[in-house]
Amino acid sequence: MVTTEEISLKNELIRLLKDVNCVKFGDFTLASGKQSKYYVDIKKATTNPKVLKAAAKLVNYYVSKENNENLKIAGVELGSVSIATAVSLETEKDLLIIRKKAKEYGTKNKIEGELNPGDNVIVMEDVTTTGGSVSKAVDEIRAVSGNVKKIYVIVDRQEGAKENLAQNNVELIPLVTIEELGLNK
Template sequence: MINNLAREIYEIAHLTGTFTLRSGQVSNEYFDKYLFESNPIVLAKVAEELVPLIPNGIEVLAGLEMGGIPIATALSLKSNIPAAFVRKRAKEYGTCKLAEGTSIEGKRICIIEDVVTTGGQVILSTNDLRAAGAIVEDVICVIERNPEGRRMLEEIGLKVHSLFKMEELIDAGKSRR
């Protein structure tokens, strides 16, 4: 089942063509994570496989803007754990909240992210959430793209729970060819 899901994600999200990457480099391959996140059947399967990765005692699933939000929503539906939606920075109007949805203050939360590469946004959001009174010790991601990201997250006291390493998706995609 898990190998089939890896293959499905790869087939949906792996694109070929000419793409300019965030780094400015040009690549003939691109992995568009939003393609699997927007597919309700695949997203439900992902959430089902992520439920066992949720550590005991988690009170809130904190989906990071933007890719972590659909994952956190689907995971909340499967686990019955409330979700919060974490902005990259607190909005400057209305409630001025960093995290929308359920309250995070004093609660043990698990950050939910779609892909972890360097861990940069997870680190920033973890610091913001901790400053807002949340207890943050865990992060769940669908895809761990680079081991450096895990190392950086572990350095700030986070335990990383990933469903797939990028190599596993690539191997699953190639095994079908």
């Protein structure tokens, strides 16, 4: 059941995303390789403290209704680290940073932060199209016995990510869909 608090938090995030003018029009190639007539310039949003705070509050609203035992908040470098950090601060849950490739020096870790076998992990993502990029992070976490059941994304382009991730037993929870930003999918 949708509550007035959820609606209020979501509407605030939508307003802020529109205020930072993060949707651009033209001819773009997306990370998925797809061509698009619009681009969600999410870095304009995720470098804005008001947007980060609004997103973190909405995720905290959802997370607070669940079992939070051994919960970690993960973000994939570079795009999702600021989001995951904001959510970690809001929820007071430990932060994990998932590297795209392991460091070649020091600890050579691919996952930064303390992740123990059996820990529950929520992965944060900035934008999803097909879900391919974030799916790799899920695989990395699961490879070291972390449990990933949910991914929260600031903007879902509604082009298959939800369905693709469901095949990997992960629920994609968009904070905002591209339709809610006023575009047709």
